[in-house]
Amino acid sequence: MKALISRRVGGPATLELVDLDDPVPGSGQLLVRVLACGVNYPDVLMIEDRYQSKPPRPFSPGGEVSGVVEAIGEGVEGWAIGDRLVAVPGVGGMAEKVVVLATEAFPLATDRDPYEAAGLVLTYATTLHALADRGQLRSGETMLVLGAAGGVGLAAIELGKAMGATVVAAVSDDQKAAAAVAAGADRTVTYGRGPFSIDDLKALGKQFKEAVGKAGADVVYDPVGGDYCEPAFRSLGWGGRYLVIGFAAGIPKLPLNLTLLRSSDVRGVIWGAWAMRNPQANRAHVEQLLAWWRDGRIKPKVGATWSLHDGGKAIEWLASRQAIGKAVVSVS
Helix, strand or coil: CEEEEECCCCCHHHCEEEECCCCCCCCCEEEEEEEEEEECHHHHHHCCCCCCCCCCCCECCCCEEEEEEEEECCCCCCCCCCCEEEECCCCCCCECEEEEEHHHEEECCCCCCHHHHHCCHHHHHHHHHHHHHHCCCCCCCEEEECCCCEHHHHHHHHHHHHCCCEEEEEECCHHHHHHHHHCCCCEEEECCCCCCCHHHHHHHHHHHHHHHCCCCEEEEEECCCHHHHHHHHCCEEEEEEEEECCCCCCCCCCCCHHHHHCCCEEEECCHHHHHHHCHHHHHHHHHHHHHHHHCCCCCCCEEEEEEHHHHHHHHHHHHCCCCCEEEEEECC
16 A cells, blocks of 8 residues: 655655555454545644654554545444545554544445545544533633634634634634634634734734623634734633643743633643543544534535645645645545
8 A cells, every 4th residue: 555654753845655565454443445634733743753642653644534444353343344434543544544443433424525524523523522521612602713714723613603602713814714704703803923022912912802802702712822822811701711722833831820810711622632531422522523514514624635645745734824724635
C-alpha cells in the first residue's frame, strides 16, 4: 500500500510517500481501505514533535478517516467486509489502508459523502464534548467563538446554534466572516493579526465586549490562544466559562485575577482522553452528530482537498491559518 510517512522531525516537506506492506487486523480490529482522511491541527504538531503524544516513527499522520472494511480481526462482531465507516485512529490515516479498533468505528450510510465524513468525528465530537460537557452551554446563552472559520470553529457555530445559543464568530478577514455567517453565526467580529501592542489588546477586548453585548459572553470557545486569549476572556460575563481548545497562535498567559473578578472558569478540553475514559458517552455524542448531519442541522464544510501524494500541502495549508473549513486528503 502507499502511505505518507514521517521518518524525521520536521514540517510537511519532510513527509515521504512510500510503499508498505498492508497492515493486518488483530483481535478487536478492522482493516479499513481509506477513502478520505481529515487533517487536524494535531497533525501539524505531531510531525514536529510538539504534540502531547508522540507516536514512534515512522508513522503516517492523519487522525480521522472514512473508509470501507476490508478485513475483520478475531472477536469482532457487528461488522462485515464492505461496510462503510468513519473512525478516529489518531495516526495512520494518510495511507491507503489503516487498522482501527472496531469499538471506535461508526457506520457510515451509503448516501453520506466520504469527504464530509472524514471531517466529522474528531472536529465535531471535540466540539460537542466542549460545549455540552465542559461548557455546559444552555439554550439562550451567548457564545464567542475564536478562529470561527476553521474546522472546529465552524463546528462550534453549528453546534452552538443547534443547542439554542446566540453565536458571535470572531475571524481575521471578511471572507472568513462570510463563511461564519453561512454556518449560522448571529454576529461576527473581525480582528487583526498579532502580536499586539498594549493599545491593540485593549482595542481588541473592546471589540469582543461590544460584539457579545453588555451582559458578556456565557461561553468562549478558543482554539487560537496567543494574544487573543486575554481580550476574549475579558468579554465573559458573570459565571462565564472559557473553553481551552488549542493554541494555533501560541500558548497564552492569563492573569488569574480575571477569573475572580467574574467568578468565571477556565476549562480545558481534551476530547481524546475523555472519550477513552467515557466510551459510552462518546458513542452517544457521535451518534447524535450523525443524526444531526443526516437531518441537515450540521454539515461539515470541506475547504479543500489534496491527493495522498500532496498530503503535506494539506497540513501546510492548515498551519498557515488561512484555512476556511476542513482540509481533507483524498486517498482512494
